[in-house]
Amino acid sequence: MSLTAPVWDEIPTQCRQIPLREPPSEGCETHALSYHAYKLRHGESLFRGWNSIWAFRLVTWGTSNFKFKTAHKKPFQDPIYSQFSLAPWIVHLIAMSKSSLLPVSIAFASALVLLIGRFLRKRPSFPLPPGPKGFPIVGNLRDVQPGEHTGDKRWERFARWSRDYNSPDAVSVEVLGERIIILNSKKAVIDILEKRSGKYADRPEMRMANDLSGWKWNFAHMQHSDLWRLHRKTFHQHFQPRMMPEYYAILKAATQIMIRKFATSPDDFLDHVREQAGSIVLKIVYGYNLQTANDPYIQLANNAIEALIETTVPGTFLVDFLPVLKYVPSWFPGAGFKRRAKVWKKYSEELRDLPWEWLMKSMTQGAVEPSFVSKNLEKLSSSVEGEDRKAMEEVIRNCAGISYVAGADTTVSAILSFILHMIHHPEIQSRAQSEVESLGRLPELSDKGKLPFTEAVIAETLRxxxxxxxxxxxxxxxxxxxxxxxxxxRSTIVANIWAILHDEKLYSDPMTFNPDRFLKKDGSEMFPLHPETFAFGFGRRRCPGRYLALNSIWIAVTYILATFTITGPEEEEIVTYHDGLVSHPYPFKCRFIPRSGLGLIPA
Structure with missing residues (x-):
């Protein structure tokens, strides 16, 4: 937005006044005239601003009714600009439009100047990371769009560029003058996002997500600032490793409910997985217990997450590269993104506000269980009042609202991927089941570390x-x-986690599902490069909800192995994944065959 001010300064310099007055229509001459060697022909319209005058040929379907006013006796004081000059042409567009087109015209004029400024800025002596050549103006817009538009997944495409341009660490593209740099190697990610995290702790300005779709309150999107640090600290205090034992009972109860539902309605297993993940977060954060199989808060959260994933995919919306498009009216052709954003903003606000309002009402009635929100509110001293208290309550509300996104959605993705891999690798499933059964009981989270092969299966799923x-x-x-x-x-930096976890230098035969790669020959110790190192972000922006997500995944996987054998449909399906921020497999079918461990689940 740094060029916005110069744009506004330049338009009055070149065009003097916006908008122009409408041409007069009465008491006028009907013949051509001249002024200071300027020829004003019959059929042209004269526009008068406060300090300027332009003559433009009026385009009509018949004889012009516009005439030149003779009552105005004051001599012209400003020059008359050619209709072929760029700036008067823009002003002419504005003047001839309805008043509601004013923001559209200004937006497009500003966008044009902004683009010119981006392409003319000074280049340094060092080369940019290589990448595919783009088209004029739009650059590599199509190259960064999701795979649904191009036929392949973006992470695979970006990894291929490193091979094509012989640049294993980084490649780059430019979209409408903005630079996107993709890091495709472990070395580059650690060097840039870990060792130089102080230089790369910021986020891009996600205009579609934050400005239009209402996700500014999501601290994962916030710019690097004291406000962001306060949000992260508030969240991290309740989701760090030492806090996990407090949540074991909640994780266990939610997973047992999921297992029982697998047995009674296996065709709806996708819904049951979502309910398990959602119920854990709602219970920990708000003290809320799911009421029905189709609890409204679960549906609310799913709607919000789907919207969030769409708005955060680079290259999907032009407004992320041309911020002036924010001001285009929603009715304008091509502005469907504004109409979608209006719906998504409602989802975002409901995700944050409705569970909070439920808890506030419960607290006034004295019927509240200990939770992230209630504990944080109790910490606020009675001496903290007024604006300070209001600001801190807003931080707590924001952290609570984003908890579902931080933990539940990643959990769902991992559990579904695990189920899918077990369908295709029955020998691996059988081996993991034998290990779990060796406990002689249902697994407990305290058993972590005692099931090395099962944990290797989880690691390979994440890889x-x-x-x-x-x-x-x-x-x-x-x-x-x-x-x-x-x-x-201000370059956008994208870490290609998929490329790192499929690097042949780190993992032999990376396209094969092989949990043994994480075990030493004695089958007891994990390989040092665990996918958890990369799966949840980097540096100061690493996901603070990862410990809850990993524990939720662990208890779900071990319970499923203890209670069911998973098989696929008779006709093998080819299942692909969504090309989004969080990647889920598309819906697929499977069967859950009960095992003896199912009898250990409380009714």
Whole structure:
């Protein structure tokens, strides 16, 4: 937005006054005239601003009714500009439009100047990371769009570019003048996002998500600031590793309900997985117990997450690259994104506000269970009043609202991927089941570390199908140089987690599902490069909800192995994954055959 002010300064300089007065229509001459060697022909309209005059040929379907006013006796004081000059042409468009088109015209004029400024800015002596050549103006817009538009997944495409351009660490593209740099190697990600995290702790300006769809309150999207640090600290205090034992009973109860539902309505297993993940978060954060199989808060959260995933995919919406498009009216042709954003904003606000309002009402009635929200509100001293208390309550509300996204959605993705892999690898499933059965009882979270092969299966699931194949983007806070490649300030930095977890230098035969890669020959110790290192982000922006997500995944996987054998349909399905921020497999079918462990689940 740095060029917005110069745009506004330049328009009055070139065009003097916006909008122009309408041409007069009465008491006028009907013949051509001249002024200071300017020829004003019959059929042209004269526009008068407060300080300027332009003559434009009036385009009509018949004889013009516009005439030149003779009552105005004051001599013209400003020059008359040619209709072929760019700036008067823009003003002419504005003047001839209805008043509701004014923001459209200004938006497009500003966008044009903004684009010119981006392409003319000074280039340094260092080269940019290589990448595919783009088209004029739009650049590589199509290249960064989701796979549904191009036929392949973005993470696979970006990894292929590193091979095509012989640049294993980083490649880059430009979209409407904005630079996107993709990190495809473990080395580049650690060097840039970990070792230089202070330079890359910011987020891009996600205009579609934050400004239009109402996700500004999501601290994962916030710019690097004291406000962001306060949100993260508030959240992390309740979701760090030492807090996990407090939640074991909640995780266990929710998973047992899921297992019982697998037995009674196996065709709806996708809904049951979502309910397990959602009920855990709602119970921990708000003290809320699911009321029905189709609890409204679960549906509310699912709607919000689907909207969030769509709005955060780079390249999907032009407004993310041309911020002036925010001001285009929703009725304008091509502005369907504004209408969608209006619906998505409602989902975002409901996700944050409705559970909070339920809890506030419960607290006034004295019927509340201990939760993230209630504990944080209790910490607020009675001496904290007024604006300070209101601001802190807003932080707590924001952290509570985003908890579902931080933990539940990633959990759902991982559990569904696990089920899918067990269908295709029955020998691995059988081996893991034998290990779980060796406990002689249902697994407990205290058993973590005692089931090395089962934990290797979980690790391989996260490696083969990372829940976020492309991490939520970072932004460069200053110009930087890495391995002789220039990284401009405010560049969008995307870590290709999928590419790292499928790097042949790190994992032999990476396209094969092989849990043994994480075990030593004695079958007891994990390989040091665990996918957890990369699966939940990097540096100061690493997901603070990862410990809850990993524990939820562990208890779900071990319970499923203890109670069911998973098989696929008679006709084998080819299942693909969504190309989104969180990648889910598309719906698929499976069968749950009960095992003896099912009898250990309380009724």
């Amino acid at each position: 083969c199908n990372p829940v976020t194949p492309l991490a939520l983007p970072h932004a460069a806070m200053e110009d930087d140089v890495y391995e002789g490649m220039w990284i401009p300030k």
